[in-house]
Amino acid sequence: MDSDIFPNIGKPIKNATNEFVDYLVINFGDGFEAFSNSLLFFLVKLERLLRSADPLIILLCVGLLTFAASRRLTLTAGMVGAMWFIGALGLWQQAMQTIAIMLVAVAISIIIGIPLGISAARSERFRALLSPVLDLMQTIPSFVYLIPAAMLFGLGKVPAILATVIYAAPPLIRLTDLGIRMVDGEVVEASRAFGATRWQILKGVQIPLAMPSIMQGINQTMMMALAMVVIASMIGARGVGETVLLGLQRNDSGQGLVGGIAIVILAILFDRITQSAGQRMQAYRNIGG
Structure with a gap:
């Protein structure tokens, strides 16, 4: 009965998608491999730097970043203590792996996201075209695009x-x-x-005044990047997410809880730093206004 009511469009979509991915692999495989190797080079360098650094240096950097963003000693001490607690949980190395992956992902998001946001703000037509794409990116299950990503770039x-x-x-x-x-x-x-060009207005007026909102966007991007660590570990990303994944696979609730606590602490750490930086920018903006 269903076959008489509904046309079978699922199979053509599936076949077309598979053919498109195969086409990309066959014709542009070398380009994808070069891009993958370049990205992996920077990621491995950053990960090695974080994992080989003395934990005291990392804790000092966390304290300096928090104080620079908030100018609050209590928050600074709390964030340093929270980072120390991750090490006390025995997940310091895994946390450094997660931070490296997250920082690279956030950096790419900033490089892509801010110019696209500026373009959308300056063009109603571009915003109308971009909006459904963003809706799709936010609503489609992550496993859907993990599959072609793994086929194009391999696991890892x-x-x-x-x-x-x-x-x-x-x-x-x-x-x-x-x-x-x-x-x-x-x-x-x-x-x-006063004769300012569009570029001068954007660089000297619009971006500085919009910076609190941009910082809020960076904050949300960081939080969503951390939300992906467990899913990313399923294709070999490792880090703290792997600890949670192993706890799930082995039915080890304790290991999963320890990994979850570390992820929550990292989320709080980055949230407080970026939120404090955004609030200070907003305060300066109000004073300037």
Whole structure:
């Protein structure tokens, strides 16, 4: 009965998708491999740097970053203590792996997201085209694009980073777009009246005034990147997510809980630092206004 009511379009979509992926692998496999090797080179260097560094140096850097962002000694001490607690859980090396993957994914998201957000803010047509794409990126299950990513780049850290970027970049794009569009039009007109070019207005007026919103976007991107660590570990990304995955596979609730605690601590750490930086930028903006 169902076959008489519904046309069978699932099989053609599946076949077309498989043919497209095969076409990319056959014709552009060398390019994907070169890109993968380049990305992996930077990731491995960063991971080795973090894992080989003295934990005291990492704790000092966490303290300096927190204090620079918040100017609050209590928050600084709390974040250093939270980072120390990850080491006390026995997950220091795994945490460094996760931080390396997350930082690379967030950096790529920033490189892609901020220009796209600026373009969307300056063009209604581009925003209309981009909006459904962002909706799709945020709603489609991550396993759906993990499969072609793994086929194009193999198992490991690179497809995990790319899947994380797809999942985590949309908030940054949307909030950059919103921040640019929310800049007071009178300020922009005043700058234009003084002879500023579009680039000068963007660089000297719109981006600085939109920076609190952009920082909020970076914050959300970091949180969503951390939310991907367990899923990314399923294709060999390792890190703290692997600890949770092993706990699930071995029915070891304790191991899963320890890994989950470490992920929560990392999320709180990055959230507090970026939120504090955004609040300070907002305060300076209000004072300047």
